[in-house]
Every structure is written in C-alpha cells, then in structure tokens.
Amino acid sequence: MKNAYLLSALLTLCLLAGCGKEDVKSELEMKDATLFEHAVSYRPGTDSPSDSERIMDEEGYYIVNDMVYVTSDTLNLRMEPSVESELLTTVTYGTALSRSGEGTKGWDRILYEGKTAYVSQDYLITVPIQEERDFEFSQAMLSVVDTSRQIYSYDSLCEDLTQLKEAYGSHMQLNVLGTTRDNRNIFEVVVGNPDAPLQMTIVGTICGTEYMTSLVCMKQLEYYLCFYETGNYRGLRYQDLFQQVSVRVIPMLNPDGATISQEFLTKILHKEIQDDLKRWFERDQSNGGTSLNLDNYLMFYYANGNGVDIRKNFDYRWEEAESVEEESSTGYKGDAAGSEPETRALLHLLANEPQELVIAYHTTGSQVSWNFGQTGTVLEKSKLYGEALSEFMNYEPYPDALGKSAYGSFCGYAANIAETPALQVQLGNGSAPLSLNEFNAIWNACRESWAAMQLELIVAQ
Numbered sequence: 001m002k003n004a005y006l007l008s009a010l011l012t013l014c015l016l017a018g019c020g021k022e023d024v025k026s027e028l029e030m031k032d033a034t035l036f037e038h039a040v041s042y043r044p045g046t047d048s049p050s051d052s053e054r055i056m057d058e059e060g061y062y063i064v065n066d067m068v069y070v071t072s073d074t075l076n077l078r079m080e081p082s083v084e085s086e087l088l089t090t091v092t093y094g095t096a097l098s099r100s101g102e103g104t105k106g107w108d109r110i111l112y113e114g115k116t117a118y119v120s121q122d123y124l125i126t127v128p129i130q131e132e133r134d135f136e137f138s139q140a141m142l143s144v145v146d147t148s149r150q151i152y153s154y155d156s157l158c159e160d161l162t163q164l165k166e167a168y169g170s171h172m173q174l175n176v177l178g179t180t181r182d183n184r185n186i187f188e189v190v191v192g193n194p195d196a197p198l199q200m201t202i203v204g205t206i207c208g209t210e211y212m213t214s215l216v217c218m219k220q221l222e223y224y225l226c227f228y229e230t231g232n233y234r235g236l237r238y239q240d241l242f243q244q245v246s247v248r249v250i251p252m253l254n255p256d257g258a259t260i261s262q263e264f265l266t267k268i269l270h271k272e273i274q275d276d277l278k279r280w281f282e283r284d285q286s287n288g289g290t291s292l293n294l295d296n297y298l299m300f301y302y303a304n305g306n307g308v309d310i311r312k313n314f315d316y317r318w319e320e321a322e323s324v325e326e327e328s329s330t331g332y333k334g335d336a337a338g339s340e341p342e343t344r345a346l347l348h349l350l351a352n353e354p355q356e357l358v359i360a361y362h363t364t365g366s367q368v369s370w371n372f373g374q375t376g377t378v379l380e381k382s383k384l385y386g387e388a389l390s391e392f393m394n395y396e397p398y399p400d401a402l403g404k405s406a407y408g409s410f411c412g413y414a415a416n417i418a419e420t421p422a423l424q425v426q427l428g429n430g431s432a433p434l435s436l437n438e439f440n441a442i443w444n445a446c447r448e449s450w451a452a453m454q455l456e457l458i459v460a461q
C-alpha cells in the first residue's frame with residue numbers, strides 16, 4: 001500500500017472532486033481512493049522496549065533518564081515512596097523534573113536540586129508544559145467550516161476537506177475507508193504523528209439524521225489544524241499532544257443516510273435506491289411502522305442506503321440485538337453482522353490501527369456512556385475516560401450498563417470484541433435532527449475535548 005505522503009495534492013483534489021457527482025466513479029477515481037485507503041499501518045508499542053527488555057535496578061525501579069512534568073496544581077516530593085514519608089518540597093503545575101527511575105508501585109524516583117526524591121506517577125507527564133497555560137483563540141480565523149447553516153451536507157464536507165488539506169496538509173492525512181451504496185466516500189482524517197504511540201478515533205454521523213455530529217467533528221478538526229502550532233491546553237502545546245496521541249476523525253460515517261435525511265430523494269444518485277426508499281416507506285406505512293408522510297419519514301432517517309441501522313450491525317451479540325424484520329428508516333440490523341460498507345470501514349480501522357480510545361458522537365441528551373457490557377481493564381479504562389470527559393464537557397455521566405441497546409453497536413463491538421475503551425457521547429438536548437441553535441452550546445462543551453482526552457490517555461499510560 002503506497003504511503004499517503006507520496007501522493008500529490010492533485011490526486012487529493014481528484015479524489016474529492018468526485019464528491020456529490022451523479023456519475024458512477026471513474027476508474028481513475030477508484031484508483032485514487034485505493035491509494036488513500038489506510039496508508040498508515042502502525043502498531044502501538046512496536047518502537048518501545050517491553051518490560052522484559054528494560055533494566056531494573058536493585059531498588060526495583062526501571063532505569064530511565066528523562067524529563068517529566070507536573071500535571072497537578074501542586075505536587076509533593078517526598079524522601080521515600082510513601083505518603084507517610086518526610087516532605088522534601090512542593091512543586092507547582094508544569095515543573096520539570098529529572099526522572100531517574102520508573103517505579104511499578106505508583107511512585108517514580110527523581111533528582112531534585114541534587115537530592116533523590118519520590119513522586120506519585122499519577123501527576124506526571126512526558127509532554128513539556130509551557131509556563132503560560134491560557135490560550136486565546138480567534139473565532140474569526142476559523143473560516144472554512146460554515147456553522148451558519150442548518151444542513152451540513154456531504155458536498156460541504158468534501159469542499160471543506162479540500163480546503164483543509166490545502167491549508168494544513170502537513171498536519172493531516174486524508175484517507176478513504178470505503179464507498180457507500182450510493183457512491184459516496186467514507187473519509188478519514190489522521191491528525192498529528194501517524195506513528196504516535198497512542199491513537200484515538202472520533203466518529204460522527206453513524207445515524208443519518210444525526211448529521212449535526214459531522215458539523216461538530218469538522219469544526220473541531222479545523223480548530224486543531226488551525227492552532228496546531230500555536231495552541232495549547234493547560235500549557236501543553238497541541239503539536240506535542242498530537243505527537244504522542246494522533247487523532248483519527250471519521251466525520252461522516254453514513255453519508256448516504258445524512259443525504260437522505262437532509263435532501264430526501266433529490267440527491268440520491270441511483271434510481272434503485274430511490275425506489276427502495278419509497279417501497280420501505282409504503283411497507284412501514286401499511287404495517288403501522290410509521291404514520292408520517294414520505295418527506296417526514298425521510299427527515300428522521302437513521303439507516304444507511306441499504307436500509308440498515310448501523311447502530312445494530314456490528315458483531316457484538318448481533319443475534320440478540322432487537323430489530324425490525326426488514327429494511328426501514330430505523331431499527332433494521334441487517335441480514336448479517338458486518339454486512340454494510342460503513343460497518344466494515346470501522347472494523348477495518350480497528351483491525352489495522354489499534355486504538356487506545358474510540359468515541360462515537362450521537363444525539364441527544366448531553367450524556368456520556370461507557371458501559372457496554374465489557375469487564376476488567378477495558379471497563380476500568382472506559383470508566384476513567386468517560387468520567388473525565390463528562391466532567392470536562394459538563395455532560396451527565398451514565399455509568400449503568402446499556403444492556404440490549406449495546407448489542408450490535410460500534411461501542412459494544414469496540415469494548416467487548418476489540419477490547420478497546422469506548423465512549424458514546426450524546427450531543428445536545430433536542431430531538432434529531434438537532435436545531436442549529438444548539439451548535440454553540442455543543443461547541444463550547446467539546447471544543448477542547450480532544451486535547452483533554454489526549455492528556456488523559458498520556459497520563460494513564
């Protein structure tokens with residue numbers, strides 16, 4: 001697979017130029033998509049020595065010689081590795097400490113002004129912290145992604161990705177994970193160091209009518225690209241965070257569903273899909289599945305172009321997932337687990353690019369969930385990250401297991417099958433599709449959530 005760095009800007013433009021066109025993909029466009037598809041094949045941990053290769057000294061500390069930085073407002077340095085030990089001094093946020101030993105019982109050994117001391121590992125990070133914590137950003141500088149329109153379409157997504165690639169190509173890679181039934185690309189943007197030791201994935205518009213999540217993803221993407229070199233979170237420079245934790249963004253997993261919800265039948269490219277949508281509507285109407293007219297039925301469309309609800313198509317207890325009997329605007333889990341191109345795109349990502357955390361954006365409820373039936377370490381980490389994110393966003397934490405609603409879901413699969421910590425974030429409060437009036441509140445809640453979670457991931461290692 002050729003590396004995305006070797007592809008020219010012209011190929012990028014060719015790839016995106018086909019977005020929204022009514023003709024079927026040309027041979028050239030398909031070749032471009034193949035070249036972009038998962039150019040990165042990184043495996044976390046391959047560049048770091050295992051514990052068996054590290055050297056432990058007689059005191060029980062792995063020998064290191066690096067700098068660590070304090071992440072709490074104040075931190076005690078003690079003469080021995082115990083909270084009962086004599087206090088040497090107290091240091092403040094961002095203080096650089098020379099570490100000589102990495103412990104296995106929650107304490108690291110440091111050298112401070114010529115003396116050996118011990119400090120809790122929970123409040124140390126290897127990313128340099130600037131003395132100045134505050135970072136002011138100018139909203140006027142974020143001029144690519146237009147947040148003034150209710151409809152954020154697939155065509156808008158393509159245009160914005162083109163502009164962001166042209167402006168910030170050195171900080172991002174643009175990949176294609178697959179193509180939908182109606183010939184739309186499923187894009188992935190990788191922000192930061194593709195060989196970072198940690199990776200995090202954000203997914204928007206799993207459900208068609210939840211297309212507000214794509215607008216949020218794209219505005220966050222523009223924000224971090226724009227301030228990649230100048231911004232910081234609590235004194236941690238964005239570019240340093242992205243060196244240690246790359247972020248994969250799939251802003252619109254289900255572009256067919258979003259297009260149906262936004263434009264009804266007018267932007268569907270293939271007549272057989274238009275005919276299917278009419279047929280599914282008539283069947284649901286006749287059997288009591290809906291009392292809406294056709295336009296309203298399509299406005300509240302959750303499924304993909306095949307009439308499959310992606311929330312129920314993953315191979316985690318798929319057989320037990322509740323489902324309507326046939327294709328519909330919502331609720332049909334498909335003929336088989338993993339049957340859909342949107343589902344396979346995420347399965348391919350998890351199989352080829354192991355993640356430390358996945359976050360699925362949904363609507364509504366201003367809530368963060370993390371319990372999808374997983375156990376052990378995966379549940380513990382999911383809980384840690386979920387509580388941190390809910391506190392940061394001021395969203396309600398939902399600790400209870402989601403039960404059957406997790407069966408067949410992306411987060412259920414990630415947490416239980418891929419053993420990857422997963423969070424489900426319910427953005428906003430109104431019914432889907434969310435009103436644009438809710439965007440500012442959502443944006444204020446999650447603008448720096450990527451950086452906040454990058455910090456959590458780094459500290460938790």
